[in-house]
Amino acid sequence: MSEKKYGLTVKVAVLTLAAMLYTTSMTTPALGEIAKAFPNVSATEVKQISTIPSLMMIIFSLVPGQLERFMSKKAVIYLSFILMFIGILPAFFGGMTLILFTRVLFGAGHGMLFPYAASMIAYLFEGEERDALMGYKTSVGAVSGIIFQVVGGILAVYSWRYAFLGFLLMIPSYLMVMFMLPEPEKKSTQAETSVSKGKATVNTYIIALLNMILNIMTFSFMTNVSIVMVSDKIGNAAQAGFVLTLFTVGSFIASMMYGRIITKIFKKFTIVFGVGFLGLSFLLLVNVNTYSLFCVAGVIYGLGFGTFNPEIVLKVIKSSSAPAAISTGILFALQGFGQFLSPFALTAVTRMLGITGPKAAWNVAAVGVLGIAIILCVVLAFTKTEERPFAEKR
Structure with a gap:
């Protein structure tokens, strides 16, 4: 039916x-x-x-x-x-x-x-x-x-x-x-019973943990833009606000194109496209010191975020037979935890590696996020299923 x-x-x-x-x-x-x-x-x-x-x-x-x-x-x-x-x-x-x-x-x-x-x-x-x-x-x-x-x-x-x-x-x-x-x-009795008793799978937690790790690194874009621009004399607080506005513009464009265009082009590699653009924005931010290129980086970050955000949600929903509210609840709980941990975790890593300066956290984020994009690309290349590469077969 x-x-x-x-x-x-x-x-x-x-x-x-x-x-x-x-x-x-x-x-x-x-x-x-x-x-x-x-x-x-x-x-x-x-x-x-x-x-x-x-x-x-x-x-x-x-x-x-x-x-x-x-x-x-x-x-x-x-x-x-x-x-x-x-x-x-x-x-x-x-x-x-x-x-x-x-x-x-x-x-x-x-x-x-x-x-x-x-x-x-x-x-x-x-x-x-x-x-x-x-x-x-x-x-x-x-x-x-x-x-x-x-x-x-x-x-x-x-x-x-x-x-x-x-x-x-x-x-x-x-x-x-x-x-x-x-x-x-509500679904038929048998299907309803199966779904209501469905539990989050190992893949659900793997996806949620991946999202948490990425948020630990990528959230530094939001928290550090103003600090870096002012301390490095790239721009003032108002100009930093404009960079964040351009991030929103990029996110809007990508998310509007997500379901109709981006997923049709990149298929199961859509998440690689999203994570890759996030990493690319950090790579650019680490290596430039002009206001115009910070604006470009803001748009690129937005394009990555606007693609990655809906894709990771769909991945976690498809990862188990549990009700969507359970799987997305796990995703967002760990996401919030990752954002909360972000400044503490990145400070600890940069101190351990001896990286200093306003862009220290972004150095870690650039390497980490691009590294995850490469790993995802390799894993997905050897994954047969296109619709649910992370999900367990039921």
């Missing part, structure tokens, strides 16, 4: 989940104003407003797969939205204690919602349509990140409390999910 086809309204509803993942950046522009409003609070504590949701993601992205055992998928999504929406409370009252408490709850909801941005696409769509939507998910995320940060910045100009009012944008998304997003149909 053919699978049910869903129209534009369902696609918009499922993509709005990806947009909501970037509400975490809404309050980032207000951190400076919050620090001024609470002069007795340390800078480290203020920064926790941004870091707490990332830490919560490590834990709570694993929760949906377990909740699905006795709750519907949409019920888990509703719970995620409710926890995230609590983050609006500091707009009306309270001090730093309330802000941090609501960020913990927001982070819990954010972590629970994270797997569904990908898994609902896998639950509702198949084939080329699924692959294209997975790419569009990355595009929507890239654009949403910019919009929410701009909105947060504009609101913070008037008052740091107003930045939290940006969470009102979650209401239209919640309504779209409620009225436009269908609950994925």
